[in-house]
Amino acid sequence: MDNLHNYNNIKFRMDKSVDLSDLVTRKGNSDAPFRRQIDLWWSGFIIGMRMDRKADLNTIETTEVEFVSHIFAQDLWRLAVIETFAIGKEGQDILTSPQNVIRLANEYALFGVKKISTFVQGETDALQSILVDPTAFFTERLSI
Numbered sequence: 746m747d748n749l750h751n752y753n754n755i756k757f758r759m760d761k762s763v764d765l766s767d768l769v770t771r772k773g774n775s776d777a778p779f780r781r782q783i784d785l786w787w788s789g790f791i792i793g794m795r796m797d798r799k800a801d802l803n804t805i806e807t808t809e810v811e812f813v814s815h816i817f818a819q820d821l822w823r824l825a826v827i828e829t830f831a832i833g834k835e836g837q838d839i840l841t842s843p844q845n846v847i848r849l850a851n852e853y854a855l856f857g858v859k860k861i862s863t864f865v866q867g868e869t870d871a872l873q874s875i876l877v878d879p880t881a882f883f884t885e886r887l888s889i
Contacts, residue, residue, distance in 0.1 A: 751843040752824065752843050752846075752847065756809035756810065756847075757786060757809070757810050757847065757850075757851060757854075758802070758807040758808065758809060758810065758851045758855065759782070759786070759807060759808050759810050759855070759858065760800070760805050760806075760807055760855050760858060760859055760862075761805075761806040761807060761808050762805070762806070762859075763858055763859065763862045764862070764866075765782065765785070767862070767865055767866060768785050768861065768862060768865060769781065769782055769784075769785055778861075778865060782810055783816045785858060785861065786810070786854050786858065787823065787854075788857065788858075788861060789853075789854040789855065789856070789857030789858030789859075789860070789861055790827075790850055790853050790854035790857060791857065792856070792857030792860055792861065793852070793853030793854055793855075793856040793857040794830060794853055794857075796856070796857075796860075798853070798856045799849075799852035799853045799855075799856050800851075800852050800853075800855035800856040800859065801852070802848070802851065802852055802855070805855065807851075807855070827846060827847075827850045828840060828846060830849075830850070830853075831845075831846045831849050831850065834849060835849065
């Protein structure tokens with residue numbers, strides 16, 4: 746993974762309509778399910794990949810989040826997964842454009858983040874349901 750430098754100035758995106766205060770730990774909200782924005786984004790990416798669904802970046806208002814340099818420097822496996830996914834979707838040539846690799850990852854991640862947000866905001870007894878039968882819980886609610 747010696748091409749990390751190619752990703753240093755590329756921005757990841759978040760959907761502005763998603764209330765991050767309910768999803769990412771902040772002062773005063775220790776009940777949020779995610780400790781860092783990258784954890785939320787990554788979970789959304791995994792859900793988008795699993796469901797093979799993506800958001801249309803042209804139809805939603807997004808904001809930039811910067812976590813590429815320090816997160817990927819620590820967790821190079823994330824970049825390997827993103828690149829492997831991008832190759833599978835669009836072919837080897839996509840690696841010549843880091844912007845297109847991240848654009849594709851953002852599309853899938855934002856679909857998943859929206860699913861997570863809708864789920865968290867609408868589920869009051871989620872923890873108990875997850876503990877009782879996690880497979881059924883996620884299969885039913887996320888259509889996996």
